[in-house]
Amino acid sequence: HRMIDRRVVIDSGIAALAAHAATPADLGALDELVQRMDTVDSWAEFHCLDEEFHLAVAAATGVPTAVGQLRAALHELYRFYLPYPLDHLRESNGEHRALVRALRAQDATAAVQVAHGHVSCLHRSMFIGFAAGDGDA
Numbered sequence: 001h002r003m004i005d006r007r008v009v010i011d012s013g014i015a016a017l018a019a020h021a022a023t024p025a026d027l028g029a030l031d032e033l034v035q036r037m038d039t040v041d042s043w044a045e046f047h048c049l050d051e052e053f054h055l056a057v058a059a060a061t062g063v064p065t066a067v068g069q070l071r072a073a074l075h076e077l078y079r080f081y082l083p084y085p086l087d088h089l090r091e092s093n094g095e096h097r098a099l100v101r102a103l104r105a106q107d108a109t110a111a112v113q114v115a116h117g118h119v120s121c122l123h124r125s126m127f128i129g130f131a132a133g134d135g136d137a
Contacts (some may be wrong), residue, residue, distance in 0.1 A: 002123045003076050003080075004071070004077065004120070005120050006073050006076075007070075007073040007074070007077060007122075008116055008119045008120050010069055010070050011054070011057075011070070011115040011116070011118070011119045012019070012023060012112045012115050012119075013115050014057055014058045014066055014070060014115070015057065015064075015102070015108070015111035015112050015114065015115035016031065016059040016100065016108045016111060016112050016118065017061035017063060017066070017108070018028075018057050018058075018103050018111065019102060019103050019105075019107060019108035019110075020106060020108060020109040020116075021060060021061050021062045022060040022103045022104075023060070026056065026059070026060035026103075027060075027103060029056055029099060030057065030060070030096075030099075030100045030103070033049055033052055033053040033056065034053070034093060034096045034097050034100060035097075036049050036094060037050065037053070037089070037093045037096065038049070038090065041102050042086075042088075043073050043086065043089065044084070046089045046093075050089075050092075050096075051074060052100045053096055054070060054074065055067055055070060055071060055074075057103075058070040066108075070092050074099055075120070076130050092118070095114055095118040096118075096135055098107045098110075098114045099111060099114045099115060102114055114132075123125065125130075
């Protein structure tokens with residue numbers, strides 16, 4: 001759970017910064033990734049595009065170390081990921097779409113709210129079946 005909290009902090013900060021720094025080219029690339037995630041046929045394809053999306057948001061901050069910090073947090077958590085059903089992933093992609101809308105509007109508050117919710121839900125979905133205290137990752 002501490003790893004998820006770390007990612008919440010990183011993603012929320014990245015969302016706030018990207019809301020003020022994302023260029024039209026960044027937003028176009030994010031739109032394309034969201035569209036591609038809507039059409040994939042497997043969890044593995046979605047997972048690769050999902051990572052690419054989140055790293056692209058980090059790159060859109062213009063902060064050189066943001067991508068490396070997020071990549072480290074993602075890969076730390078990936079050890080615990082299990083494939084999610086595509087229906088769940090499509091819902092998650094709706095959150096990606098909402099994040100891009102917030103970035104396009106340069107609404108840092110909305111971007112942080114979307115990013116926070118998108119990642120903090122992992123507390124409920126990633127450790128299904130663990131009793132309280134058992135999932136102290």
